[in-house]
Amino acid sequence: MNWTVIQQSLPEFAQGFKLTLWLSFVGIIGAIIVGIISSLSQYFRVPVVGKIVGAYVEIARNTPLLIQLFFLYYAFPVMGIKMAAQTCGIIGLIFLGGAYMAEGFTGGFNGVSKSQLDSGRALGMSDFQLARYIVFPQGFALSMPALAANIIFLIKETSIFSVIAIPELTNTALDLIGMYYQSNEYLFVLVVAYAIILIPLIVFLTWLERRVRYGTFGD
Amino acid sequence: MAHSGINVLFEGTNFARLMGGLWTAVWIAAISLIIGLALGTILGMLRTLHNRVIRFILLMYLEFFRIVPTVVLLFLAYYILPRQFNVNWPATWMAVLAFSLWVSAEFSDIVRGALESIPVHQRESGLALGLNQWQLFRYVLLPQAIRLELPATINLATRVIKTTSLLLMISIMDVINVGQQIIEANNQNYPTGVFWVYGLIFILYFIIDYPLSRWAKHLTAKQKY
Amino acid sequence: MAEEILKVEHLDKYYGDWQALHDINFSINKGEVVTLLGPSGSGKSTLIRTLNGLESYRKGTIYFQGKKVDPNPKEWQALRQKIGMVFQSYDLFPNLTVMDNILLAPTKVQGRDKEEVRKEALALLDRVELRKHADSYPRQLSGGQKQRIAIVRALAMHPELMLFDEVTASLDPEMVRGVLKIIKELSDQDHMTMIIVTHEMNFAAKIADKVLFLEKGKILEETPGKQFFDHPQTDRAAEFLNSMDF
């Protein structure tokens, strides 16, 4: 292991690090929004939309992100839709992540007990009020474990962006290996970089999960 | 008029080549799963033992695979083994190695979870009948654990299959890599070929993974009631 | 003549193909207490849940305050604001404090002024001796306390009719009395109109103006309260009372 090599590569890795964080952040926020809307439309069996969302979730979850990205990046231009690589990356991550988040939230919403809904109804609440005051807060707490797992998963998936030459962490490492052939050093930095992002995040999400669970259900 | 793009799939041996690429992806997934599940079962059983050192080491092993993206795992195998250890396997075997270890880590956690969720009295009544530790595992715990862990295992399999899409990154002639070559070779005659080739690959993955994930969902729903 | 709050005519209820309620007929006047008795599985919960639209019915008519109920979701939602219901499992909202549990529906559903409802809620909490728990979360309360809060939560809506479905069935014996006392007071002091499903026969005997005895989804007899416990009209009811040995 050559420390000088590592040291000299750090500025470039820092760039990749920032980009990985940024793309993950935007993608995850987008995925959460898409996921919430999707699962609510399924939960309330919104006509037509619910069915379309169901199909979307199955398609996105059962195909690899890489091929989704290739489609966006290489096949869409043939149909006259041309987007920058990073845009494709974010859209791909939201497309994939939205479906995973939808599954997670649906699991949570369905976990809200029927008797809670009954007692809300018995108080005269409308469907919207049931969603707003009962299904959503309790279902959200129940989906926290899935949400946390999906966040970690999506951050790791950004490594696949390297196939469409987005200069995030993995792409940075591959570029450096291609140029200077020091694979041990660059792969080492790469693994450490992911650890720096993910370990604190895993610790934080585990803590948050407990807090939300306690705050909502008291156990 | 340009040829209709869909015909690119049937030009020459293109379709057969794509299927050949798919086969490469499928057998890599299959072998990795077999090795990974076997190794994962052993690791999972070890994780239910009371030895703290073993449990800690195996937990670290799991966390490593939780943190490192699969793409990076592939590169670790691809670059480190030949240069560091002079192991000069073909890339496909590097992929099998990386996937197997990854699967074993994930599966060890599934096995541990399943074993720990079997009620204590099952273990106790097995011991009360005079079974030894191995017989207890073999006849009481394992059969129940397998039933519990089946949905998660199927989901893991779908993930491994999807992950084979990454094989082209270490130059394996998988279905996507073949697809890229076909697209490039036919770019003149079939400018929309890219759409059809990636479209087909998209559908192929879906056809393999969708029934599996439906099955897993069905099993999960059945276990709840 | 007393005002009629609720009337049920020829009501049939099905779960799928299976008929759960057969030709139910009865009515309840303002200030009256009806208790619904019968063996487990006889359809008491099904009936009481049908009365506020939590279950749909296939045939028959329900009149509320003399007006025929058009059984669509919107109409039921409006009616439920006048029909309070308390369940066996209390089902307070675990993510809200006691006070917020009580305030939620009056402010959000009925759009009433929060401060005014809060004052009223505190008075109700005083009545059930739980004022000091206004800011507690349900998890900090015992079963009996939770059930008293659930009653307050329903009362804060100013219901015309209260439905109680085995509200003491999952409570420890020493908690039961406090809850029953509140229900008794509601009848004696507030002249609240109530339909009560219970297995507490002593309580039923004291509070019931009228008993409906259900078996297999049918009303076998409808008898004034005192008379039912002294001289039930049917053998089945007599057997039932004996089996409850109180």
Ligand SMILES: Nc1ncnc2c1ncn2[C@@H]1O[C@H](COP(=O)(O)OP(=O)(O)O)[C@@H](O)[C@H]1O
């Ligand atoms: N949601 C339901 N679907 C199908 N059958 C039900 C449902 N709820 C209750 N039942 C059936 O209806 C009958 C009456 O149940 P219930 O009203 O709960 O009786 P009770 O409250 O008198 O014990 C029982 O046979 C029960 O199994």
Ligand SMILES: [Mg+2]
């Ligand atoms: Mg009942």
